[in-house]
Amino acid sequence: MSTHIDDDLEDFRHEVRDWLTRSVPPEPLPPWTEREGFDLHREWERVLFEGGYAAIDWPAEYGGQDASLRRSIVFGEEYYRAGAPERINMGGLYLLGPVLMQHGTPEQCARWIPDILSCETIWCQGFSEPESGSDLASLRTRAERDGDEFVVNGQKIWTSMGGFADWIFALVRTDPVAGGKRKHDGITFLCIDLRSPGVEVRPLTMVDGTRGFAEIFFTDVRVPVDNVVGEIGGGWAVAMSTLGFERGAVFGDHAKFSKDVANLARLVEARGLGDDTAALDELGRVLVETEVYRANVHRLAGLAEQGVDLTATASINKVYWTQMQFDIFDTGLRLLGADGAVVGDPDALPGADERTRRAWADWHHRYWYARAAMIFGGTNEIQRNIISERVIGLPMEPRR
Template structure:
């Protein structure tokens, strides 16, 4: 459509005018600490131009962009080499959740700062004994007058060391005897910069430490900073996860295509492409990525996407990316070390985590088995 093409020109021109070499291509999985102050400044420049809240309704300060325009934005952002976003947890997860389920007071308090990237957020879901099994969280919150008092531990908390706020899934009452374990959970908005909150970086295989352990030792938050009703946090948490896997996944796949193109060029340069087996695997990776993109675009366009579609998409892209990392190691083995060897090693190492974070692939397969294939849940509640 003519309007969409004009929109594409608008974002291309804005990126051409505002993207600088100091932030071009920086950040991303395994590199979230890279040039962080510069990326934060760029995010705020995006916000001032109205790009961070592109998908938000106009009534909440957004542009009310169509799905097609959201896809165009994420495609062009990825193609330009713009930096990994530092505000994505806030603008793509917290903001939409508050618009759907938050109180008017919560919306007035938090949405403007989210839109301007004046406050950064992290996610307090996983725990040492409850990673993908969120119904098993043991972090507790009790009311003390007009405040919630939190005690417990979260883990794998991305960007907690720079976040101002955390949305925390905590147990505020025990589940019913014999009932589902997710009852009694609440979704709390907790300030990070206070006594009783301790953040400890976790060093990764890549050498970076972009995620953390977070300890709550009688940390506090206001009584009115529970989203939805106390005890109904599971519904809110699931809504947040659904927003996480939206149109931005298309931009992610543009980045995948760039990685694949660069690996093909490397294989041609060091002779690996002469190996029929490796050449076949590179071709298969290209076909699989095309299928992933087509599937994503098709399901995004549906008024009611299949219930388990986020799980299917995660299974597809995580296995694809791990496979690319493994293939990169075989391509590198065919020739002398190259200038960007570290890039491919980092991809290989960090992709080990792709099938674990955000809900492990085992959990995703269980969701597909139950919600698509109708298989029994077994002993899980």
């Protein structure tokens, strides 16, 4: 039986590899952080959809392939091996989509899921606010009910792809905290059309010059009550489902980090450090980290196949993969020395082949993203508290 499964996976691998070979654009797309590049990435998402590969792990009833975790791993490995473009609708495909399947009404699923899969609608996540990041339950964006609508006022910040999105799924406070209520109560998960009157989107320029984030302001924005996912006032449970998807292992993404180490090796070689034992030792260290993560992804897939609930692993995965990603790029910055200060200039590596120059052009953007990854989705400090208290069962840290 095991041999049959292995043969089936290898057949699927060849199928995916063949399709990607024929379909991946021959030249890298411009960065999605500018409108031209974003539109081209969106076209690529539609190619994936038409090929049946937009979300292979989704249930067939929602347009997926009912793919097993092992098939998802194979697809991810082949996707990164082929150098395919970065995905831009992950907020819809891997956050909102699964949340709708779990908490949404049949009408909401029918209304939103097909356009998520085809990338007709781009979604962004509206959780963080000024002074409300790790302590998410302290959010201040209000939604006051007026008949069949909510009137929304407030602000969201660090909204990934917010400058290009069509819709946002946001946490809003529909019931003030009072008396003996917990601050987690009275929060609602609300989907908002960003083209609604009263919405203002301001792109944020990051330290590396990219504009992948935005801050979004709501002024008397009217939103139908039907856009609530889950129960009114019960949005915290829906939000925890969302964060679980965000923090957990995306099966197949380990290949991205292995590719990062391979790119780092090329950059080190181009800088003339191919025989430097100290540099090779550093490369070996981060290679081991990625191999450990790869092995763990396969281990988790095996546990899931046995029916083991992986919910408790989400925070552990988040701490490991974000720290590993940062280690890769921090190691690169040290090894590249003075060249590491040159922001994305391929000419800083004279004589390098085109593949190496492309890796260099993207290096600084990925470096700063790696630092941010230890913050978004719940800071790693908060994740360690969750692991110690909820997974290991240690005494709770004193709350002020």
